[in-house]
Amino acid sequence: MVESTTTIYDVARVAGVSMATVSRVVNGNANVKEKTRQKVLNAIAELDYRPNAIARGLASKRTTTVGMVLPTITSAYFSAIARGVDDVASMYNYNIVLANSDNDEEKEGKVIESFLSKQVDGIVFMGSSLQESVRNQLKSARTPVVLVGAIDGDKELPSVNIDYHLAAYQATEKLVKTNKKVAYILGSLGDAENIERMVGYQEALEEAGFAFDEDLVFEGNYSFENGKTLTEKLLEKGVTAAVVSTDAVAVGLLNGLLEKGVKVPDEFEIIAGSNSPFTEYTYPALTSVNQPLYDLGAVAMRLLTKLMLKEDVEETQLILEHEIFERHSTK
Amino acid sequence: MVESTTTIYDVARVAGVSMATVSRVVNGNANVKEKTRQKVLNAIAELDYRPNAIARGLASKRTTTVGMVLPTITSAYFSAIARGVDDVASMYNYNIVLANSDNDEEKEGKVIESFLSKQVDGIVFMGSSLQESVRNQLKSARTPVVLVGAIDGDKELPSVNIDYHLAAYQATEKLVKTNKKVAYILGSLGDAENIERMVGYQEALEEAGFAFDEDLVFEGNYSFENGKTLTEKLLEKGVTAAVVSTDAVAVGLLNGLLEKGVKVPDEFEIIAGSNSPFTEYTYPALTSVNQPLYDLGAVAMRLLTKLMLKEDVEETQLILEHEIFERHSTK
DNA sequence: TTGTAGGCGTTATCAA
DNA sequence: TTGATAACGCCTACAA
Numbered sequence: 220m221v222e223s224t225t226t227i228y229d230v231a232r233v234a235g236v237s238m239a240t241v242s243r244v245v246n247g248n249a250n251v252k253e254k255t256r257q258k259v260l261n262a263i264a265e266l267d268y269r270p271n272a273i274a275r276g277l278a279s280k281r282t283t284t285v286g287m288v289l290p291t292i293t294s295a296y297f298s299a300i301a302r303g304v305d306d307v308a309s310m311y312n313y314n315i316v317l318a319n320s321d322n323d324e325e326k327e328g329k330v331i332e333s334f335l336s337k338q339v340d341g342i343v344f345m346g347s348s349l350q351e352s353v354r355n356q357l358k359s360a361r362t363p364v365v366l367v368g369a370i371d372g373d374k375e376l377p378s379v380n381i382d383y384h385l386a387a388y389q390a391t392e393k394l395v396k397t398n399k400k401v402a403y404i405l406g407s408l409g410d411a412e413n414i415e416r417m418v419g420y421q422e423a424l425e426e427a428g429f430a431f432d433e434d435l436v437f438e439g440n441y442s443f444e445n446g447k448t449l450t451e452k453l454l455e456k457g458v459t460a461a462v463v464s465t466d467a468v469a470v471g472l473l474n475g476l477l478e479k480g481v482k483v484p485d486e487f488e489i490i491a492g493s494n495s496p497f498t499e500y501t502y503p504a505l506t507s508v509n510q511p512l513y514d515l516g517a518v519a520m521r522l523l524t525k526l527m528l529k530e531d532v533e534e535t536q537l538i539l540e541h542e543i544f545e546r547h548s549t550k
Numbered sequence: 551m552v553e554s555t556t557t558i559y560d561v562a563r564v565a566g567v568s569m570a571t572v573s574r575v576v577n578g579n580a581n582v583k584e585k586t587r588q589k590v591l592n593a594i595a596e597l598d599y600r601p602n603a604i605a606r607g608l609a610s611k612r613t614t615t616v617g618m619v620l621p622t623i624t625s626a627y628f629s630a631i632a633r634g635v636d637d638v639a640s641m642y643n644y645n646i647v648l649a650n651s652d653n654d655e656e657k658e659g660k661v662i663e664s665f666l667s668k669q670v671d672g673i674v675f676m677g678s679s680l681q682e683s684v685r686n687q688l689k690s691a692r693t694p695v696v697l698v699g700a701i702d703g704d705k706e707l708p709s710v711n712i713d714y715h716l717a718a719y720q721a722t723e724k725l726v727k728t729n730k731k732v733a734y735i736l737g738s739l740g741d742a743e744n745i746e747r748m749v750g751y752q753e754a755l756e757e758a759g760f761a762f763d764e765d766l767v768f769e770g771n772y773s774f775e776n777g778k779t780l781t782e783k784l785l786e787k788g789v790t791a792a793v794v795s796t797d798a799v800a801v802g803l804l805n806g807l808l809e810k811g812v813k814v815p816d817e818f819e820i821i822a823g824s825n826s827p828f829t830e831y832t833y834p835a836l837t838s839v840n841q842p843l844y845d846l847g848a849v850a851m852r853l854l855t856k857l858m859l860k861e862d863v864e865e866t867q868l869i870l871e872h873e874i875f876e877r878h879s880t881k
Numbered sequence: 882t883t884g885t886a887g888g889c890g891t892t893a894t895c896a897a
Numbered sequence: 898t899t900g901a902t903a904a905c906g907c908c909t910a911c912a913a
């Protein structure tokens with residue numbers, strides 16, 4: 220079996236037609252006589268012909284490829300979203316090019332450049348924060364972009380999110396019924412979504428008649444270790460409940476508490492922020508805000524397909540429903 | 551700002567040189583006078599020129615893109631490997647095209663076809679099992695392939711793995727010192743690597759003077775729920791320790807035990823199989839075989855770069871070192 | 882050191 | 898219903 224690439228010309232020759240005709244049958248163009256189509260199909264099978272997507276991309280200016288940038292694929296949160304993106308993408312015959320950015324502005328810029336140079340038809344962008352430079356880069360690209368789990372302050376870029384404000388409000392509201400000191404642990408306040416959460420937290424507090432205390436808000440990074448470290452501080456301040464927006468941090472906190480012999484939920488209640496799988500793996504399992512991670516990705520990709528195909532889209536700022544899964548870290 | 555694509559010709563015109571020269575500076579060819587180079591660079595900056603990777607790919611027959619197929623990116627095990635792959639890939643300026651196969655033979659076949667049609671320069675393949683059809687497809691491709699965490703029985707395809715046999719042996723050996731009935735829970739025995747594990751388990755058992763009992767080997771799927779369900783069966787048979795090759799299953803088992811009030815490790819010992827992050831998140835944290843997941847991916851991708859660049863490679867069957875992390879689910 | 886010209890494998894526009 | 902024949906944007910001998 221000689222292995223030099225077989226082209227559309229080879230097929231045309233074997234089938235005894237012109238390459239234009241071969242192109243037509245490959246692309247499902249109706250204007251081909253059935254008999255001719257069969258001849259071509261046979262030739263294709265015989266030669267084991269496989270269209271060259273690169274050449275096709277050059278000629279058609281469509282690559283059926285979309286770029287996906289996320290902080291890191293090892294995060295349960297982002298990988299769940301990514302799965303939703305990929306499923307819908309393959310449903311529409313797109314391939315996903317993956318890039319880990321580590322939330323690093325420079326890396327983000329680079330991978331977006333690289334995506335554009337590879338002529339992706341669209342970009343799905345996830346990132347806990349959206350830097351100014353990146354936002355501009357995205358906005359000036361003539362390629363459709365959809366943000367997931369990230370908010371563009373000006374709401375210019377299409378995006379898919381949950382209502383962070385409401386989720387924070389509800390979680391806090393729940394804890395404040397049985398606790399006097401409820402802490403909130405979130406990511407950087409540089410991110411629009413975390414600001415929203417803060418406000419929700421604050422509102423629930425005040426409605427319940429508690430004063431907002433800045434000292435009970437913790438900006439954390441995203442690690443398990445970080446959660447563990449926080450334990451002592453919380454205990455010192457007399458905190459007896461916490462809403463934790465990052466799951467890994469919530470698990471860390473839980474472990475910290477268990478190690479100190481603090482009983483959960485009897486002596487300390489926890490609500491985690493996004494219901495990634497391991498909130499269910501802990502013992503006790505964590506009550507948590509159930510973000511529809513997979514759906515966020517799926518809906519984002521669906522929206523992107525519309526944008527890429529220039530279909531009409533009514534609304535580009537999508538909010539998906541969340542709920543609170545009660546498990547065993549709350550009373 | 552008019553937004554029609556600017557090509558190498560535009561740059562050539564503005565710089566007052568031929569397009570060949572532009573191509574040279576873009577590709578870092580040394581044969582360009584410094585002064586000319588500067589003119590070109592300026593023109594590039596002025597026009598905000600970005601080379602079209604698709605056209606480049608067509609002309610050069612290299613896309614600097616590699617395909618990666620894995621069962622599902624939501625698995626902590628595979629996503630850790632994927633991260634290693636991606637890091638090394640971007641180090642060598644390759645992009646990763648991602649595809650989830652769900653271990654489904656048909657999907658695997660399809661995505662590999664799609665990768666080949668997109669002219670990827672190489673393929674990284676992960677999958678708990680390697681079906682005959684897929685193996686043949688991979689072998690007959692004129693594109694380099696590297697397997698990760700998957701064994702080709704004939705050892706024809708390059709691969710990167712740990713020594714599953716040894717790992718199973720060591721884990722069993724450890725448990726058998728303090729337990730009379732040690733179970734082994736693994737994935738499908740249709741996979742070469744699981745056969746290896748079985749043998750390791752059996753050897754350790756026999757060396758310790760215990761008879762191998764088929765009844766203590768459990769073929770499980772890969773879910774948390776599955777682990778939980780297994781609890782009762784294990785207890786019924788009087789098992790007091792288990793090696794569990796899939797982490798999620800191990801965590802499920804742990805939870806099942808805790809729910810029944812069985813003390814870990816005092817009354818039951820567990821060793822998990824791959825040290826994905828959440829083995830550390832449980833309470834007690836799970837002792838586990840530490841597979842160097844990130845490295846598996848990184849090494850695989852590094853090997854693939856050599857294959858793609860047709861460099862000499864001494865050995866294509868790579869085995870990485872593992873160890874056993876003692877945490878708190880063993881005595 | 883630089884330029885010319887012929888591909889690379891398709892798609893797409895016109896004619897026929 | 899089919900077939901020529903330009904693009905598409907770049908790389909790469911080969912010449913100059």
